[in-house]
Amino acid sequence: MTARLRIATRTSALALWQANYVKDRLAALHPDLTVELVPLVSKGDKILDVPLAKVGGKGLFVKELETAMLDGEADIAVHSMKDVPMEFPAGLGLAVICQREDPRDAFVSNTYPSLADLPQGAVVGTSSLRRQAQLLERRPDLQIKFLRGNVNTRLAKLDAGDYDAIILAAAGLIRLGFHDRIAEYLMTDVSLPAGGQGAVGIECRTDDDAIKALIAPLHHELSAQQVTAERAMNRRLEGGCQVPIGCFAIHQEGQLFLRGLVASTDGKRILRDEIRGPVAQAETLGVTLAERLLAAGADAILAEVYGQA
């Protein structure tokens, strides 16, 4: 039996929370196992002053962790599924998806109780093109202002008075104990979440059966089915970089119900579509929905967005 398991993690408060969550669950499952954290600073955590899409996209958050696993310095990496690219380096893969936390976006403000209460021209902080497009579709008067950094930094910027409100993933706020900062949970028809939002995934070496056996009990199959459909849609749309794409799956009457959205960054053009089907076809459902969106003009919208970035 493996006596030791090392978890590669980013050093943000949220990443550490998620890594410690996995650590605690593994320690409880395997009392004889020594579980250690290997904290690593990713490039995405160092470059905070430019939109992610301009510095190479989401992959920047996982590359250092993947290198550590390939070099044998760590055994698993714990990720926010929202930040995990579609393709993995040879020898690595996703082994576990944990039970999903609340997948919704959250409206956070010290002044206004809800999005609908924001006055004309209010300043809203987000650097997510997906959130920006959906906000502007509903409220073209809003001023969207750049906001990056980890969850704590973003809250501090709101508290400093730089914004009337900010939008964050509810999951991150809840995990860090900031649920009381959430003024309004945005319903998914107001802000369709990003693929994988709210889910934590575990990556490991694909040939490491001992490690895979140790982490297998953390897998939550229903969450995995949802995230699989969402990621299949993202992959077909080549949504590797930060893009105005939303996709969100739930179970309904024993089937998967997947909704997708592709938007121009100004929110003036938003394509939406949805699909239902058997859970066993999660992957196909995602690809089919992506292809329908492409046929409806998503390719032209995305080409324009990539051109801007």
Ligand SMILES: NCc1[nH]cc(CCC(=O)O)c1CC(=O)O
């Ligand atoms: N892009 C950063 C990121 N990655 C995952 C989360 C939240 C936690 C989750 O989705 O599981 C966040 C912060 C946010 O979007 O507010």
